[in-house]
Amino acid sequence: MKKLLSLCLTLSLMLCAVSASAATLEDVQAAGKIVMSSSPDFPPFENLVVDVQTGADGYEGIEIDIMNKVVEALGVTLDVKATDFDFVLTDVQNGAADIGVSGFTVTEERKKNVLFSDVYYLAAQVIVVVEGSAIQSAADLSGKLIAVQSGTTAEALCLEEGYNIQAYKANVDAELALVNNSVDAWVIDNTVAKRMVQEYNQAGGKTLVILDEPMTEEPYAFAFAFGSETLVDAVNVVLNDLMTSGEMAAIFEKYGEAYEVPQL
Numbered sequence: 118m119k120k121l122l123s124l125c126l127t128l129s130l131m132l133c134a135v136s137a138s139a140a141t142l143e144d145v146q147a148a149g150k151i152v153m154s155s156s157p158d159f160p161p162f163e164n165l166v167v168d169v170q171t172g173a174d175g176y177e178g179i180e181i182d183i184m185n186k187v188v189e190a191l192g193v194t195l196d197v198k199a200t201d202f203d204f205v206l207t208d209v210q211n212g213a214a215d216i217g218v219s220g221f222t223v224t225e226e227r228k229k230n231v232l233f234s235d236v237y238y239l240a241a242q243v244i245v246v247v248e249g250s251a252i253q254s255a256a257d258l259s260g261k262l263i264a265v266q267s268g269t270t271a272e273a274l275c276l277e278e279g280y281n282i283q284a285y286k287a288n289v290d291a292e293l294a295l296v297n298n299s300v301d302a303w304v305i306d307n308t309v310a311k312r313m314v315q316e317y318n319q320a321g322g323k324t325l326v327i328l329d330e331p332m333t334e335e336p337y338a339f340a341f342a343f344g345s346e347t348l349v350d351a352v353n354v355v356l357n358d359l360m361t362s363g364e365m366a367a368i369f370e371k372y373g374e375a376y377e378v379p380q381l
């Protein structure tokens with residue numbers, strides 16, 4: 118009986134823990150804001166922009182624009198909590214943030230720990246090399262050292278394939294490692310690769326090349342704690358509105374990207 122009682126107590130404490138960290142729609146409306154955890158090193162989805170005049174941190178990108186539509190619809194404000202990609206889902210799980218927005222690919226593994234919104238975009242992993250590299254395709258990656266961002270699906274893919282990896286906290290460090298010849302290739306999401314390589318090639322000393330071989334399909338969505346179902350539903354309404362009204366396409370266009378509603 119004692120055992121049963123303590124089991125009941127443990128269970129109810131666990132339930133408490135779940136509901137304490139999960140933000141419901143009512144919670145965010147009562148707080149008047151949505152706290153969004155994000156790794157702002159992922160242009161054109163989220164990027165850190167420092168105000169030249171005030172020196173204050175600001176954030177821009179496709180997912181910031183989408184979130185601005187979300188908070189507008191919910192009648193709350195947006196509070197961005199910047200962190201390393203590795204910590205975004207932890208923030209969501211332990212209640213430090215209401216939503217994780219970071220170009221997240223929905224995976225079965227992640228679904229064990231968080232809820233996902235509907236998918237709003239399909240990306241893919243690609244390989245980036247320095248022009249003239251002997252690496253011409255994924256088949257050339259074995260035995261080579263590959264830069265990835267820590268905690269990403271790029272890292273998971275490379276480990277699964279048995280490649281040697283060097284994991285970096287930020288994408289810009291992975292890119293730098295490639296430029297400095299510390300690694301042989303860099304694996305990253307295609308749309309971000311395109312943007313970062315474009316920017317590097319305009320200013321950089323070397324020429325980076327993206328290999329024309331999408332290696333995976335990466336369905337992007339936003340992440341929430343278990344128990345946040347009402348918030349997920351409210352966000353899904355906004356996402357679907359944006360997708361069907363053409364506003365999502367307009368947001369992508371603003372950042373120079375073509376957009377198609379994902380057919381899943």
Ligand code: ARG
Pocket residue numbers: 155156157158159163202219220221222223266268269270271288306335
């Ligand atoms: N789509 C990949 C993933 O989910 C990479 C996301 C990286 N995001 C970022 N903001 N750095 O693992």
